Amino acid sequence: MSRWPPETQERARQILTQYPHKRSAVMPLLYLAMAENGYLTDEGMEEVAGWVGITPAQVVSVASFYTMYKREPVGRYLISCCTSISCMLLGADAVLHAIEDEAGVPDGETDSSGLISVEHAECIGACGGAPALQVNYELVEGVTIEKVRELVQWLRGATPEVVNTDEMQSLFGGKTSFDWAVREESGAIGPYPAMPSLGTAASGKEQ
Amino acid sequence: MTDFPRLITKRMVDHPTDSHGIERYLATGGYEQARRATGMTRDELVELIKDSGLLGRGGAAFSAGLKWSFLAPGRPSYLVVNADESEPGTFKDRQLLERDPHQLVEGVIISSIANEIHHAFIYIRGEYPKPARRVQRAIDEAYEQGFLGEGIFGTDYHLEVTIHLGAGAYICGEETALINSLEGLRGEPRLKPPYFPAAVGLYGKPTIVNNVETLCNLPHIVADPGVFKSIGHEIDTGTFLFSLSGHVRKPGNYELPHGLTWRQLIFEVAGGLHEGRSLKTWIPGGASAPWFVPDDHLDLPITKDDTGDAGSMLGSGAVVIMDDTTCVVQAAERIVRFFSHESCGQCTPCREGTTWLEMILRRIETGQGREVDIDMLLDISDNISVGLAWPPTMTTICPLGPSAVSPIISITKYFKDEIMAHIQGGGCPLAS
Numbered sequence: 001m002s003r004w005p006p007e008t009q010e011r012a013r014q015i016l017t018q019y020p021h022k023r024s025a026v027m028p029l030l031y032l033a034m035a036e037n038g039y040l041t042d043e044g045m046e047e048v049a050g051w052v053g054i055t056p057a058q059v060v061s062v063a064s065f066y067t068m069y070k071r072e073p074v075g076r077y078l079i080s081c082c083t084s085i086s087c088m089l090l091g092a093d094a095v096l097h098a099i100e101d102e103a104g105v106p107d108g109e110t111d112s113s114g115l116i117s118v119e120h121a122e123c124i125g126a127c128g129g130a131p132a133l134q135v136n137y138e139l140v141e142g143v144t145i146e147k148v149r150e151l152v153q154w155l156r157g158a159t160p161e162v163v164n165t166d167e168m169q170s171l172f173g174g175k176t177s178f179d180w181a182v183r184e185e186s187g188a189i190g191p192y193p194a195m196p197s198l199g200t201a202a203s204g205k206e207q
Numbered sequence: 208m209t210d211f212p213r214l215i216t217k218r219m220v221d222h223p224t225d226s227h228g229i230e231r232y233l234a235t236g237g238y239e240q241a242r243r244a245t246g247m248t249r250d251e252l253v254e255l256i257k258d259s260g261l262l263g264r265g266g267a268a269f270s271a272g273l274k275w276s277f278l279a280p281g282r283p284s285y286l287v288v289n290a291d292e293s294e295p296g297t298f299k300d301r302q303l304l305e306r307d308p309h310q311l312v313e314g315v316i317i318s319s320i321a322n323e324i325h326h327a328f329i330y331i332r333g334e335y336p337k338p339a340r341r342v343q344r345a346i347d348e349a350y351e352q353g354f355l356g357e358g359i360f361g362t363d364y365h366l367e368v369t370i371h372l373g374a375g376a377y378i379c380g381e382e383t384a385l386i387n388s389l390e391g392l393r394g395e396p397r398l399k400p401p402y403f404p405a406a407v408g409l410y411g412k413p414t415i416v417n418n419v420e421t422l423c424n425l426p427h428i429v430a431d432p433g434v435f436k437s438i439g440h441e442i443d444t445g446t447f448l449f450s451l452s453g454h455v456r457k458p459g460n461y462e463l464p465h466g467l468t469w470r471q472l473i474f475e476v477a478g479g480l481h482e483g484r485s486l487k488t489w490i491p492g493g494a495s496a497p498w499f500v501p502d503d504h505l506d507l508p509i510t511k512d513d514t515g516d517a518g519s520m521l522g523s524g525a526v527v528i529m530d531d532t533t534c535v536v537q538a539a540e541r542i543v544r545f546f547s548h549e550s551c552g553q554c555t556p557c558r559e560g561t562t563w564l565e566m567i568l569r570r571i572e573t574g575q576g577r578e579v580d581i582d583m584l585l586d587i588s589d590n591i592s593v594g595l596a597w598p599p600t601m602t603t604i605c606p607l608g609p610s611a612v613s614p615i616i617s618i619t620k621y622f623k624d625e626i627m628a629h630i631q632g633g634g635c636p637l638a639s
Contacts, residue, residue, distance in 0.1 A: 023391035065393040066374035084295040086452035123295040127452035181223040193336035
């Protein structure tokens, strides 16, 4: 028996129609479980196991392989600061330290109020706009140590419901990897990638 | 130096504000080549792509048409689009996905028809939600137009496309790891043989894995193979998307023909270095590639063969430029740290070796290095990649481990004095 609310169960059913084999749905269902609880709880992983027809231990073996599946509570805003080669060459270590200092949270941890988590990230594909970071996987490019302090203050003060990449870029960003050109309306509502459909408009028929 | 023919970035440059939408795509000839492909046979399409000389743009530079021709006869077969771009320095696919997603969808349709595929998966890295949303919208629009789903373009062909989001694992860019991930397993590379998923791939069925940039080229080749072949070099046909980053004035993605020199790329295309700085070294093809230095490589033509003969590779086209303020020990540590973090842990030489390489580089950087450390770095590297040869001899299932060896070979070959200065001086000589 699923403990998820009806609309979440409906999305789980839609996701399962996308794959010829049920087990393939484990990754999108793990995101669904994160969206449900804010992170992956034991109950969430058991739920996924039930939908996919594998054991909870098999689900944990998958979840533990990927860095974006958080099995410990994370803050409402997850700041991932890239410190890979191209960002490092342009001052990413100082940017990460400024974030840690302003948020009062060391790399890999969450503040006591559960609002902000800070982590260093490996390459996020924003090397032309280095140094760069993501908040709930929404990108900000061309940041500085001053601007990231303002970003942390803004997250604390404004507590945006939806984290929008263009809004953050215009407030705290600088140079971009390429011309973004078009504003995005949507954004992230939690520390997991904002991909509302988690599937496609496909009819879901098997071949 | 910006007057080169554009294929895959033309639409986004000509129509910056709406290149991602179906209206603009259709108004600029979009989906005409997919429609044409529905009237062609598998053999015709495979020959066309083989003859075009298109090499896969994911890093291995293998003939795209030849790869298609390896597809085993068993059905169903699958197409898996590798949009798991994660190699440090690479950000080209992000631009293609965000700015011209229909071009990719049209490439997916052409590749599917050529390989008699009725279900394609687009595996997009989890850190790319915005590109994934753009591609999702493009797929939805293509379904509405009848270009995907049942009876595409009024034929009896059906094609479903599903986006699959990764979750933060670079190794899933390795095609067999990607297939495992798509099957709902840990993203660990599979033992070879079979060498090609075209024989045994997704769900044990014949599978074609194509990179984003490779697929984006297909509509242009079907439209006019002559134009494609006329661009670039005799072996490396078509354009190539370079991602330039690091210490240059104009970092970014540049669509260029093969055959320019590194001097032209760095000093003309990328605008050169900042005031008062000089070029120290650069990575010619992503974090896995051995580095180049000005004295030896600046005037080499940028082609697959010239780069390979000089002991490196063009890989995925990521060029990371470092000026004289760069500490090469720190730069190497950062690259090795990446591979150490991303090692899947299956093979001992990689899992243990990358961890030790990272720790030794860090102690050299922080002034705790010992004289024996250079030999130790090379010895550990030799255990991952026997003989430190190029291309690497692997003791591992996949090339991730040997990738961590590239920066070690580079700094011990070109910058031994700088490493020794760290060890003898008790810290980084470049630290301010």
